Amino acid sequence: MSETALEQFRADARAWLHANIPAHAAPLEGPDSRAFVLDWQRRMYEGGWAGLTWPSEFGGRSLTVAQQIVWFEEYARAHAPSTHNASFVGLNHAGPTIIACGTDEQKAFHLPRILSGQVIWCQGFSEPGSGSDLASLRCKGRIEGDEIVIEGQKIWSSYADIADYQELLIRTDPDSSRHKGLTWLICPMDLPGITVRPIKTMAGPAKFCEVFYDQVRVRIDEAVVGGVGEGWKTAMATLSFERGTASLALQIGLVEKIERLAADCTDPVLAPRLADLRADAAALKAMSYSFALASESGTPGSEGSMIRLYFAELAKRASDLAVDLYGIGAEELAGDHGWSYEYLEAFSETIAGGTAEIQRNIIGERVLGLPRGKA
């Protein structure tokens, strides 16, 4: 695409965002959050701005990576609602997984609903005994004819209390261990036997949940994605679809926030820390753009794990500095999306989706080829 065409695309995106940004900030939890997220997704869908990263045959726009970057630059610039909201799992996880491994029926039913803002999805991977060590999970599925009967517990399932569906990873072969014998399921959240208990976080909102399954029955043909016993492969397929752009909005948004801190900083003692933050923010942008562009022509490299960790630690340092800069009681810290919330919320960044320690193991072993330790 020519630079002129790309700049036209940017102008279109900017104009649309300017005219359509919600007037109110996103609620952080509960039914209000659900209504807000679905409404925003519907509006983007009707405006032709949904599924930018999805292939066009599934209702997406098949945009180039450069266009996606431009969209997310404008999205961050317009202070549009965070993409890390209740629609994130559907758009960036469950949807792409169904595209990669689902049946035609599953695709026809679920994909339009996700894209047009009719449904919320949540993730059911972690368990009380299986955090960073996901492959040790024990939540069971017993196969009975053409059904699977689910028994067990999941935890840290964001927005499970307002979700319609869950992407659920369970053990369907009782004699299996580790990565074998797992199955990836679509689990409707309104089935009998499901109990959801929200957990209040240290940052305030009760947005993630425990989910209990007591003899929950799903039909194999409707629910299983990628085959019974192939769940680990299905979960990994999501990662190969993801071209490193799902997190671009967050990354660009963080760069924006750091630039605003720099503009507000008149404290010479904090200035050196902020200088380093600005430089690291520029590096985050350089890495994520280069990674996304490189993966357009091939499979994404393993550098993604480094960018993810870099983002998480930078987000923590930025919000830490913001509290130092403005001080408790300042207007900048107040409110649902103020720096107090951001500061406390940022502690989840180096825990969720594999702790920073596990990420460093992965970088050491998969990027650098270092040996695994003796168990």
Added chain:
Amino acid sequence: MTIFRDLSETRDLVDSFTRPAESLLPVSRLREDPAGEAARWNSIVELGWLVIGLPEDAGGVGLSVVEETLAAQTFGRHLISTDYPAAVLAAHGFTQLGEADLANDIATGARRAHLAFRARQGGGLFAIDATDDGVLVVLTEQGVDIFENARASLHDAEHWALPVNSVAAAEPKWSLADTGLALRGRLLIAAMLAGIAGEACNRGVDYAKVREQFGQPIGAFQAVKHHCANMAISAYAAQELVTFAAVSLAEGTGDADHLVRSALNLALRAARDNAGLNIQVHGGMGFSEECTAHLFLKAARLLDAAVGGISAVRGSLMRTV
């Protein structure tokens, strides 16, 4: 405006151009044959490495700041002499000053250039490895100052692998005010530092795979593995940002100044952090003179001095928009 440029062909070109560094400049040479550096410098001159980014009509290769920067990353990995950035800056500086003969002397190696920097206290000048009458090049905020080498050594600053001499030279003989060149010089040094960060990482990781303690390679221990992961992240971030900044400088985008200063800030930290971690991963051997790990640290510190120190770099970054 964001520039999206596919650099794969550029990288291939620069790789083929800098490939002789593998055999010409193995890092082990600095221990085994330091006296051979003079002869190797002649090869560097003949290969055209000093004038990669100089226009063809000025006797250069005629490539852009992007190629110059990518090549400097490779040269940084090989711990090329600090005469390298001095010569590149002198060639650019003399060309822009209209001193074609002097520029030619630098490009052909007829006259050497050495990197120098202002003392933190007292306003004097320190020159690095200025053992002949080559000119001394100081990177300033506004451009470059070039001095005749008065060689009035007051004392040597020992310990830094290369001699550092105090020089009695109050006024520059040539002074070029060109903020574009000042940025280009900073980016060149940032690129060398990114190369140092990358090579220190590689060497630490390679050693962690083969050195065994407690019955397994030390890289299997998480404490060591995490050092390696940190080195890899720092090196990757520095390399990507240096290249991103080079593209923006080449295209003249509005944020080029900010990106170059960011790249220098980050590369300074990455180089010293990784050089330190590489020593740590090498254990007792890393602390020995025999191991080359210390050379990466010393090279990083000399380049840090040449840009006025990291505090100055941080300060200048807070003044960019």
